[in-house]
Amino acid sequence: MRMNASGKRWMGDKRTPLADQVYADLRKRIVSLELPPNSSLSRQELSAYYGVSQTPLRDAIQRLEAEGLLDIFPQSKTVVTLIDDSLVRECQFLRTALETEIVALLAADPDKSKIDAAQESLARMEWVLARDRELEEFDRLDKQFHRGLFIAADKQGLHDLVESRSGPLDRLRRLHLHAQGERKPERVIADHTKIIDMIRESRVEDAKEAMRAHLAGTLARLETLTELFPDHFPITAE
Structure with missing residues (x-):
């Protein structure tokens, strides 16, 4: 998991729900291939990067799973999918x-x-x-x-x-x-x-x-x- 280009924690838009912000940014990083297929994502590191609790992070990850961009392995790991x-x-x-x-x-x-x-x-x-x-x-x-x-x-x-x-x-x-x-x-x-x-x-x-x-x-x-x-x-x- 990488920090943003400036090395600082990602900052979102306070007017938008946290889950929506995390979803949009994480989706952009996956689609742009910044996070390539088979990348393993740590929920703890994602939570720290976005400065959010596990609840909005979980909601964002579940939406990305529904789109076919993430595979969730309960109690194990979350992985960026291969291109189907x-x-x-x-x-x-x-x-x-x-x-x-x-x-x-x-x-x-x-x-x-x-x-x-x-x-x-x-x-x-x-x-x-x-x-x-x-x-x-x-x-x-x-x-x-x-x-x-x-x-x-x-x-x-x-x-x-x-x-x-x-x-x-x-x-x-x-x-x-x-x-x-x-x-x-x-x-x-x-x-x-x-x-x-x-x-x-x-x-x-x-x-x-x-x-x-x-x-x-x-x-x-x-x-x-x-x-x-x-x-x-x-x-x-x-």
């Missing part, structure tokens, strides 16, 4: 079903100003990629782009549903983003640009196909990523 391809595919199915319909709604809507915020996220992604290729910020803006489309379609609740199930897929996306020799950031920007263009041109079916192709990119690299990062996935029987 069945959960990845389940989330991919959910995202594709919802986001293709989201872009269809936006393409059919004559008010194209609704997607201005999503397009602004895309412009900032281009800026980050051109300047310093800060992948953490790039990934945040990528997610902001997709969230902006849901908000534009007045379907933010569905975005929250997708987010609540996306942990395993987000870890795979992070591996894809960091894979040597991959050009994912450039492809992401090209895909986002095409999606925005199809929406602005009111091309409903083309917008759906552009989103479908975009979301399929990481899953198509699953076998390659398994070979590049074998310690992150279960061992497959020959």
Whole structure:
């Protein structure tokens, strides 16, 4: 268990329930691979790091277990799960079903100003990629782009549903983003640009196909990523 970058105890937001704060931060650390698969977590050290009692910590851990990000072994240990391809595919199915319909709604809507915020996220992604290729910020803006489309379609609740199930897929996306020799950031920007263009041109079916192709990119690299990062996935029987 590591302290934060400054060596000081993590500080949360007093306006948010402790269990929610711990859940959000611990989930972020798992999804970002700061805590990689098979990491063993000490509840005592987590409690000290976050400055909370065992009750909010237990609630946060149970939520992460339900998402498939932690395995809890009673009276023994808590371990970050390996990346389960069945959960990845389940989330991919959910995202594709919802986001293709989201872009269809936006393409059919004559008010194209609704997607201005999503397009602004895309412009900032281009800026980050051109300047310093800060992948953490790039990934945040990528997610902001997709969230902006849901908000534009007045379907933010569905975005929250997708987010609540996306942990395993987000870890795979992070591996894809960091894979040597991959050009994912450039492809992401090209895909986002095409999606925005199809929406602005009111091309409903083309917008759906552009989103479908975009979301399929990481899953198509699953076998390659398994070979590049074998310690992150279960061992497959020959």
